Amino acid sequence: MDTAFIETLWVTLKLATLTTLILLIIGIPVSYFMAYSKFRLKPILEALISMPLVLPPSVLGYYVLVAYSPRYWFGDLLSRFFNVHLAFSFEGVLIASVIFSLPFMIQPLQSGLRTLPDSFREASYTMGKSKIFTFFRVLLPNIKPSFITALALTFAHCIGEFGIVLMVGGSMPGETRVASIAIYDEVQSLNFDTANRYALILFAVSFATLILIYTINRKQESWKMI
Amino acid sequence: MEDDLIEIDVEKKLISASGILNLHIKTSLNFGELVVVFGDSGAGKTTLLRILAGLTEPDRGLIRVGNKVWFDSQASVNLRPQDRNIGFMFQDYALFPNMTVHQNIAFAQKDKDKNYANQLMDKFGLTEFANRKPTKLSGGQKQRVALARTLARKPDFLLLDEPLSALDMNMRTALQDEILKAHQFNKTTTLLVSHDLSEVFRLANKVLKIDQGIVTGKGSPDELFLNDKISGKVQITGTLVRIEKHDTFYLLTVITGTNQVIKVTAFQNDIENLHEGDQVLVFTKAFNPFIRKIKR
Numbered sequence: 025m026d027t028a029f030i031e032t033l034w035v036t037l038k039l040a041t042l043t044t045l046i047l048l049i050i051g052i053p054v055s056y057f058m059a060y061s062k063f064r065l066k067p068i069l070e071a072l073i074s075m076p077l078v079l080p081p082s083v084l085g086y087y088v089l090v091a092y093s094p095r096y097w098f099g100d101l102l103s104r105f106f107n108v109h110l111a112f113s114f115e116g117v118l119i120a121s122v123i124f125s126l127p128f129m130i131q132p133l134q135s136g137l138r139t140l141p142d143s144f145r146e147a148s149y150t151m152g153k154s155k156i157f158t159f160f161r162v163l164l165p166n167i168k169p170s171f172i173t174a175l176a177l178t179f180a181h182c183i184g185e186f187g188i189v190l191m192v193g194g195s196m197p198g199e200t201r202v203a204s205i206a207i208y209d210e211v212q213s214l215n216f217d218t219a220n221r222y223a224l225i226l227f228a229v230s231f232a233t234l235i236l237i238y239t240i241n242r243k244q245e246s247w248k249m250i
Numbered sequence: 251m252e253d254d255l256i257e258i259d260v261e262k263k264l265i266s267a268s269g270i271l272n273l274h275i276k277t278s279l280n281f282g283e284l285v286v287v288f289g290d291s292g293a294g295k296t297t298l299l300r301i302l303a304g305l306t307e308p309d310r311g312l313i314r315v316g317n318k319v320w321f322d323s324q325a326s327v328n329l330r331p332q333d334r335n336i337g338f339m340f341q342d343y344a345l346f347p348n349m350t351v352h353q354n355i356a357f358a359q360k361d362k363d364k365n366y367a368n369q370l371m372d373k374f375g376l377t378e379f380a381n382r383k384p385t386k387l388s389g390g391q392k393q394r395v396a397l398a399r400t401l402a403r404k405p406d407f408l409l410l411d412e413p414l415s416a417l418d419m420n421m422r423t424a425l426q427d428e429i430l431k432a433h434q435f436n437k438t439t440t441l442l443v444s445h446d447l448s449e450v451f452r453l454a455n456k457v458l459k460i461d462q463g464i465v466t467g468k469g470s471p472d473e474l475f476l477n478d479k480i481s482g483k484v485q486i487t488g489t490l491v492r493i494e495k496h497d498t499f500y501l502l503t504v505i506t507g508t509n510q511v512i513k514v515t516a517f518q519n520d521i522e523n524l525h526e527g528d529q530v531l532v533f534t535k536a537f538n539p540f541i542r543k544i545k546r
Contacts, residue, residue: 143344146305149331150338151358151403161357165348 028197029218033225035114036202039189040182043121047129047178050122055133056159074131076124085191088120092192117193117200124188128178136170137163169241180233183226253316254281256407256439260301260311260321264463268292273308273463275301279456281316282437284430286450286471289460295443296341298460299409302441303338304331315407337400337438339410343392345384351395352380358402370398373435374428390421394428401432408432408440414449419509426452447475447487447529448507476531485533488512490526504532 057063058070076084090096092110094103102108110116140163148158164171186204193200195209203222210219256279264271273294279285287295300306301321302313310323320329331338337358345354355367371377374394384392393413400408413429414422430453433440441458444450450457451471459467459474467474476485488506500521502514512532516524524530 141342141344143340143342144346146303146331147338147340147344147346148357150303150305150334150336151399152332152335152360153357154332162346162348166346168348 029221031198032201032203032206032222035198035200036183036204039114039118039121039185039202040179042118043125043182044129044175044179046118046122047125048175051126051129051133051174052164055130055137058130058134059137074127077127081124081185081187082191084124085120085188088116088123088188088192092116111192112194112196112200114193114199117189120188120192121182121185124185125178125181128181129174132170132174132177133167136167136174140166172240173237176233176237180230183229183233255279255314255316256281257312257314258298258302260298260308260313262297262301262306262308264294264297266292271463273297275460275463275465277458277465277468279439279441279458281439283455284433284440284442284453285456285458286454287441287443287458287460288445288447288450290445293460294463295445295460296411299338299411299441299443302407303336303409304329304334305338334407335403335405336407336409337403337405339396339400339408339413341411341415343384343396345392345395345399347384350381350383351376351387354384354395355399355402358399360403366404367402370401373431374398390417390425393417393425397425397428397432401435401438404436405438408438410440410442412443412445414444414446419507422449423452423508429453446507450475451487452507485531486510486512487529487531490524490528490530493521493524493526504530506532 054073058066058073063069089111091098092102093099094109099110102110108115110119144162144166145155145158148162149155153161184204185202186208189200189202190205190208195201195205201209203226207219207222207226210216210222258278259276260273262273264273271292271294275294275298287298289295297306301308304320307328308321308323311321312319312323313321319325319327320334321327346357349357352367352371355370356362356364359367368377371380374397376391376394376398379387379391379395384395387395397410397413400410410429414425417425426449429440429442432438442453444453454471457467457469457471457474458465475487486504486506488504488510490502491505492503494501494503498517500516500518502516502521502524504512504514506512514532
């Protein structure tokens, strides 16, 4: 296998792993807030988080590109004070990818938390345990299937990202060229052999991830209380 | 004197399916008592318990336990549930599915004390289930775990929300014993919600009767439920399950708290305000009952 092939797979893997990790850190507090808060404007927040599910990646990609551009305040700020140019860079794609995969992390976690009876939290509080302790020791362990679903879905979705990476990152080998884009490029240049290899790998990874989710969820099916 | 008194005076507007209920509970309890909160469903019993636990905030009022203020709307004091040192048993038990019986009990402890956890499991017959997860337990076993768990942190105040509602009669009687045992264990002040009269007579030092969100009576079960005029020799409470008409009289069937079936004859004027499902008192005055041991 040639280096370009390995390099592309490495970028793909790096992007998916980092996106999942970052989303895990963001997703846990956000989903906790979304599950339990009685904040009045919550529906707006919920809608915003779920936007990537319905919006074409090109639309989101377009706005992200506009935001990165030094002609507007955000990009201008970054370039002037930090000398950072996000457009067509790996970091730029990473941020876009985090935004784009947000619902895949938040929704399973949020709905998992909501299915737990309130008495779990309340019982733990009456036993003198803090909210954070309760979350990590009582709530999170009891939504393990949702937790694994969130991780696996986010990861699988990142592996398959196409539109937003193309819009924000282009197809720079070793930097922003991921497997899904490589397939497109290879087909365009009539290299069906290489395209086929990429396609097979993506198919296998996605399939394995989904099998993992369904196996775990079947094991934990007897989750209902009483 | 004031140091061993629990003073409650709370108000809360409750909105439920059956309309608006203005809960206003004003009463005081002594330390060490086993108080049964008695009333119809929707009377506000559970809400009272949740208010005492700090899980529901009253609109206004005061809760003072000994010389410690738990809630005072005027002074904006509202202790978190974590700071009240209570044991709360939920109607659904709220056992954590990710932990074993032993872990559930140990989780509730303030300071890890393996001896005490084992002692509790022994006391409630849970030792053989110590390493089982709650999903692998029967209803009665779950209830015992929940009860043991509320005691694990050596609470000052035990709040039990219909702890026996889901059980059959045998199990119920057995667990009433457990609750009495638990209460005698360290004389923890206990508040128990029930709408079963036999449970009231079996357990309560004192009954707090709540109707439509208001305390309508407080006292010993005898004071509250037995009419003064009756100086009966034998008194049994139970549920009236059937009224049959015979030629000149009626035959009533009553099932007692311990599931005994009693037949009582009655005349037209006796049954006028009796209905099937009523809680009733069966008593005799005219003869001396005998007593004989049947089981030790």
